[in-house]
Amino acid sequence: MAEQDWVSDRFAEHQDRLHALAYRMLGSAGEAEDAVQEAWLRASRADTGQVENPGGWLTTVVARVCLNMLEARRNRREESAGALPPEPDVPHASVHPAGQAGPEDEALLADSVGAALMVVLDTLTPAERLAFVLHDVFAVSFGEIGPVIGRSPAAARQLASRARRRVQGAADASDAARSAKRDIVEAFLAAARGGDFAALLDLLDPDAVVGEASGGREVAAFFAGRAQAARLALVDGVPAAVWSHLGRPKAVLTFTVDDDRITRIDIDTDPDRLRDLDIVILTAGDKERR
Incomplete structure (x- = not known):
């Protein structure tokens, strides 16, 4: 006992x-x-x-x-x-004593990678994933990791190094994709507010859909002159648009983008789903606020 x-x-x-x-x-x-x-x-x-x-x-x-x-x-x-598996809410990386950035900050980049990180981790072999997470996130030595995965410390180091390169690549690709999508969503909102039909057509795929509207021209007509209150936002880390009233999200617009054209816009107004979303409203100068 x-x-x-x-x-x-x-x-x-x-x-x-x-x-x-x-x-x-x-x-x-x-x-x-x-x-x-x-x-x-x-x-x-x-x-x-x-x-x-x-x-x-x-x-x-x-x-x-x-x-x-x-x-x-x-x-x-x-x-x-x-x-x-769905993307988890990743805990914030810790800071080690003496103000030094911990291995979480240096290698995992979880907060900025988001879904891309989970996708790339899921493509690693179990041994690669374990070696990377144990060493780079939790500072476990390769001497301790080796026996867990049945490899030598040197082999464990190689597995972690291989995984680290793929995770870093995912971080870079995710940042680039997010930046490009943000520009497209921001341009779409500006064109919609200004009623710029031609600009909307340039941003929309000819076969774009939103609700019952199908085709670029119909979607452009649907949004032209509208979305006045919609604001650019990150929704679960992905560029989107949010319409709020008295500080509460009432609708979220998510965009599917292919070859720099918007192919689909989904509008979600379900209060239960909106309540579970991580929403960050974006303002000018790349500043963010909750």
Whole structure:
């Protein structure tokens, strides 16, 4: 009983880190919770007499559970292609003592990468993903990572390096794509407010659709002279437009862009869905406000 109490105390002490690790590894709050619960069961049955670093030991236990879950997920996808997990709300990176940026800030770039990061992480092998997340996000040494994935420290370093290059590439691509889409949405709103039919046609794909309106000319006619109160925004990190009343979002316009042309505009007015969105209104000079 005393040993189980010791495990419970250590788990409580490190639970935030363990949940964060599982969340980063799996990209799903539900799966992360399952992983931590499974890790607790394993830890409660283990012989802890020789454990000298409880935090490191529990990190390893959670990492191994996550590795098994990632491999099982990969096997399922080989049998039947499934949807990628939804983008999680990624916790902010921490700052290490003495004001030094932590490995989260230097390598993960989670806040700026958003969905692109989760997509590229999902394309990594389980071993690559684990090596990258453990080392670059949680500062676990390659000497500790190697045994978890059954590789040498040097091989673990190579896996993390390969994953890091792909994540950095995703960050650059995501930033470029977001910037281009923002320009298009901003130009669309300006043309709509000004009733500039020709400018709207230039921005719209000939087969663009919005609601029941189909075709570039119909969509342009629908928006010309409208959207006066719509504001450029980031909605879950993606450029969009938001119409608010008394500070509350009433409608969100999301844009599908292909080859620099808007192919689809979706208008969502459901208050329950809008309440769950992360909305940042953008103002002039690239300043952001909630």
